[in-house]
Amino acid sequence: MRNFGSLTRMRIALTLRNRMFLFFSVVMPFAFFFLYAGVFAKSNPYAVRFFLGPILSLTVMGSFWGLSAALVTFREQGILRRFHVTPVTAGDMLASSVVANFILIMPTVILQFLFARFLFHVTDFGNLGVAFVLLAAGTISFAALGLVVASVTNTMQETQVINQLLWLPLIFLSGATFPLAFLPAVAQKFALFLPATYLVEGLRHSIFDPGASAWDARVAFGSLVFWAVLTFFLSVQLFRWEPESKVPRRAKLLVAATAIPFLLLGIWENSYGHIPQQASAAFESLTTAGHHSTPQK
């Protein structure tokens, strides 16, 4: 891991010179932020606080787009093979991607909190410490998802198709765009199989629900971290340096295995959990509180 520091610095420098990054990691998250806070929440601080969880989730979940695209480009252009004749290892390469992404995304996250505080006058952020721990776990686990996507695709087109297929359910069925309470019962059941749901709901709970504790975040945090470790480990195993090397068949099976943790968790939560109820209660409090606060102003 000796080479990890210099690789991380390179990745940060390169990403900052990339206009695509600027669009996806800066313009898009803030566009979402103002859409939710200004339009959906009508600048009502209480509602902005409700939407902060979904907004921040979207910001950090986008990580997998950039990471998978960068890694596949590096492989396709024969850049990785130049690193392969040096003592750099697959672990160095992947860990530096994840950490560089983390460092690049944190300023956006912090700015979104600051905008919420000073532009939209949110004064209470619930359990802010827990929120940050969840955001960190979410950033790392969705970055690791990007690494897995890169390891099972051969070309940029394939990568973009897979990314689209992942992105749509992750944002529409997790509560990140439409609140979970809005979704039909079937979709709510499906949502519990998605890692995004645990991030969105965990964040919303820690920021919005009164008396949210660190213990409440144990399932979200534990599952995301476990998933991140699993996907990272698999990506290292499946790492390919050469542009012409194709995905081995066992890779697709192994990658399917990364879905198992949330499959099991989904079954458990569907039988014993209260996530949809908790989400609905929060949403209802929003509508009632909303009616109270507007005339008081």
Added chain:
Amino acid sequence: MANPVLEVENLVKSYGDVRAVRGVSFSVCEGEVFGLLGPNGAGKTSTVEILEGLRTADSGRVSVCGFDPAVSPEELKHEIGAALQSTSLPDKLRVMEALKLFGSFYRHHRRRNPEDLLRRFGLEEKRNAFYSQLSGGQKQRLALAMALVNDPKVLFFDEPTSGLDPQVRREIYDIIEELRRENKTIVLTTHYIEEAERLCDRVAIIDHGQVIALGSPRELKAHSGGATRIEVRLAKPEANGDLKTLEGVADAREVDGAYVIHSHRPPQAIVAMVKHLEARGNELVSLEIATPSLEDVFIELTGRRLRD
């Protein structure tokens, strides 16, 4: 052999049904510039990439600086430097950043000063240029500079001048000759005769995954008898055998529609040939005379030309 730093024995590598390397053996001494000469697809790059630890061999024994690339790739990679054939750097990486970044992967006491490398490879003015802004020649010079960041014991240059214009090619030759004077061990692959003859102490000629001849360029050419090559194109086809029997002709064969004649007495051979053709109502379309080169060795051994 004095002090082999690199030994290859019976190397075999297949890709699916394609047998790229079929039992290649050679060894390289310290301070030697060793060339792998052969046409595209002969197995040169596969061989070198196994030595660099980029690919694993199906069978055979390999030792580079005392390490087996398949067993201890990381230790090996500290000892070698390489300019790969099809490689690239990120478009938005600056020249100086690339040298510093790649230097950082090696142990401290081995690192070369990137400023010295910039100067030596004539890249000072380009230090802050993005990789994408460099010309082909500049990219290649940077690739060679990057191969030296760890002051390696063995250098691998895979087709270092492929696709470059003649002037840039000569620049690269000068750089390699300078490294040779510094007593660097270099393994070089090429399909340019001139490159192998000019730069290499010893050359292994490779064809279809096998070493078909090995020795210094001088030894190899002596092997082919040191005959001058006369290449002619004729208006009508001619039987090889007839040309072979002419005065002054040592050997004649047809290669890609032309006739390649080897002769120790070129003037006599040409006169005899012109007379012979006139008598047959045939005609010379073109005639070319070349001093003996490794190309002749290759034609003699394979019946084919080395260039594409």
